[in-house]
Amino acid sequence: MVVSHFLKWIDTAKVAERAAAASALAAAYVGRELPFEDRCAAEAALTLLLDDPSPKVRQALAEALSMSMHAPLQVIVALAADQPDVAALVLARSPLLTDADLIDRVAAGPVTIQKLIADRPVVSMSLAAAIAEVGEADACVVLIQNYGANIASLSFRRMAERFGHDGRVREALIADPRLPSDCRHLLLVKLGEALKTSPLVLALMGAARAERVTREACVKASLTLIEGTQSGEHAALVEHLRLRGDLTASFIIRVLAHGKVDFFGAALVVLTGRDEQRVRTLLSSGQDVALTALFRSAGLTDATHAIILRALKIWREVANGRRVAGAQEVSWLMLKELGGQTAGGELASLVKSIHLEALRENARGHALAIAAA
Template sequence: MVVSHFLKWINTAKANERAAAASALARAYVQHDLPFEDRCAAEAALTLLLDDPSAKVRKAMAEALALSRNAPLQVISALAGDQPEVAGVVLARSPLLTDADLIERVLSGGNATQMLIADRPAVSMELSAAIAEIGGADACRMLVANSGADIAALSFRRMAERHGHVGPLREALIADRRMPADCRHMLLVKLGEALKGSPLVVAVMGVSRAERLLKDACMKASLTLIDGTRSEDYSALIAHLRVRGDLTASFIIRLVAHGKVDFFGSVLVALAGSSDQRVRSLLAAGSDVALSAVFRGAGLSDAVHGILIRALKVWREVANGKRVAGAQEVSWLMLREIGGHEADGDLAALLKSIHLDALRENAREHALAIAAA
C-alpha cells in the first residue's frame, strides 16, 4: 500500500520533502475516488501529520484541504487551532467550519484570527454579531468592507459604540449604505468629541469656543444626515436624538427653517403622541390654532409657535408650486416674525445665525457655479 510506504518514509525525509508529500496526499484525498481501504489509510496518515514538528508540513496540508468539503473534519478542526500561519489558511477558507466553530475562534483568538474570519467569503449575521461584539477595530473594519458579510443593524450599532473613535473604522461605517441613521449620528458625535479633545483644536480655539463651534457643527451635520435617511428610519434617529438630549427647540427650529418638514412631522408624532395621519394633515393644511395645539402637546413653548407656523406656510406654497424659496428666505421671514434683525434675545440670535449660515451657503454655491462655468 502506498500510504504504508509513505508513513515509513516520513520518519527520515526532510521537512521540504514531507511538506510536498503531505500536500500531494491531501490533494489525492479530496480530489480522487480512492478505494475505501486506501481512503481510510490516507485519512489516518493526514491525522498523523498534524503532529509533524514542521509548520511547513502542516501549512501545506492546510492549503490543500482548506477549500474542500471532503476534507477530514478532525484534521480541519485541528489545523484551525494551529499557529497563525497554519490556522489562517483554514479559518479564512474552510466551508467545514460552522458558525459555532468560528464564533469560538473569534472569542478565543487574537486580532489576526478575528480579521481572517471577518474576511471569509460569506459571514452570517450571527458570526457578524460576534465580531461586532468582541472583535477589535481592525476586525470590525474588515467585516464592514466584506461584501459577503450579512450585518444586522444592532451589529452596526455595537461597532459604532465600541470603536466609533477609531478613524479608519468610523470612515468605513459612515460610507456603508447599510448603516442605520442613528448610528451615523452617533459617529458624528464621536468625531466631534475627538476633535474637541484634540490638543491642536484646544490650543487654537480654547476649550469653550471649541465646544461651542463643534456642537454647532454636529447640529448642522445632523441636518445633512436627515437628507440621506429613509423615512422608515426616522423613528430610530428621533429616539436616538431624544435619548442624547439633542432634540431641542433650537434643533427643531433649524429643521423647519431648512424645510425638513417630513422629519419635523415625525418629531411631532414622537413628542406629542398624535397619530401620523393627523400630524401630516395638519402640516399640509391645518389652521394656526390646530398647529399650535400640536406644538404645545410636543412641549414646544408658545414663543416659537409663530415662527414655526410662518415657515410652514412658506414650505406649503413651495410644495404646491406657488413659490420658490429656500432656507435663506424662510429664515428671514421667521426672523421678521419676531421683529427682524433689530430683535434681541436667544431666539432672535438663533434665527440670525440660521439666516447668516444660509446666506453663506448660497454665496458659496453661487461662487462655485461661476467657477465651474
C-alpha cells in the same frame, strides 16, 4: 495498500518529502479518487499528520484541505487551532467551520486571526456581531470593508460606539452605504469630541470657543445628514437624537427652517406618540388650532408655535408649486413673525443666526458659481 506504505515511509522521510506527500494524499482524499477502504485509511493518515513536528507539513495539509467540503472535520478543526501560519489558511477559507468555531477563534485569537475571519468570503450576521463586539479595531475595519459580510444595524452601532474615536474605523464606517443614519450621527458626535479636545484646536481657539465651534459644526452636519437620509430611517434617527438629548426645540426649529418637513413630521410622531398618517395629514393640510395642539403635545412651548406655523405654511406653498423659497426667505419670515431684526430673546437670536447662516451659504454659493462661469 498505498496508505500503509505511506505510514511506514513517513517516519524516515525528510520534511520536504513529508510535506509533498501530505499534500498529495490530502488532494487524493478530497478528490474522492480512493476506494472506500483506502479513504478510511487515508483519513486516519491525515489525522496522524496533525502530530507532525514540522509546521511545513501541517501547512501543506491545510493548503490542500482548506477549501474542500469533503475534508475530514476533525482535521480541519485541529488545523484551525494550530499556530497562526497554519490556522490562517483554514480560518480564512474552510466551509466546514461553523459560526461557533469561528466565534471562539475571534474571542480567543490575536488580531491577525480576527482579520482573517473578518475577511472570509461570507460572514454571517452572528459572526459579524461577535467581531463587532470583541474584535480589535483593525479587524472591524476589515469586516466593514467586506461586502460579503452581513452586518446588522446593531453591530454597526457597536463598532461606532467602541471605535468612533479611531479615524480608520470612522472613515470605513462613514464610507459604507449600509451604515444606518443614527450611527452616522453618532460618528459626527465622536468626531466633534475628538476635534474639541485636539491640542492644535485648543491652542488655536481655546476650550470655550472650540466647544462652541464644534457644537455648531455638529448641528450643521446633522442637517446635511438628514438631507441624505431616506424617509424610512427618519424614525430611527429621531429616536437616537431624542435619547442623546439632541432633539431640542432649537434643533427642530432649525430643521423646519431648512425645509426638512418629513423629518419634522417623524419627530412629532416620536414625541407625541400619534399615528404617523394622522401627523402627515395635519402637516399637509391641518388647521392652526389642530397643529398647535399637536405642537403642544410634542412639548414645544407656545412661544415657538407662531414661527413654526409660519414656516410650515411657506413650505406647503413650495410643495404645491405656488411659491419658490429657501432657508434664507423662510428664516427671514420666521424672524418677522417675532418682530424683525430688532427682536430680542433667545428664540429670536436662534432664528436670526439661522437666517445669517443661510445668507452666508447662499452668498458663498453665488460667488463660487460666478468664479466657475
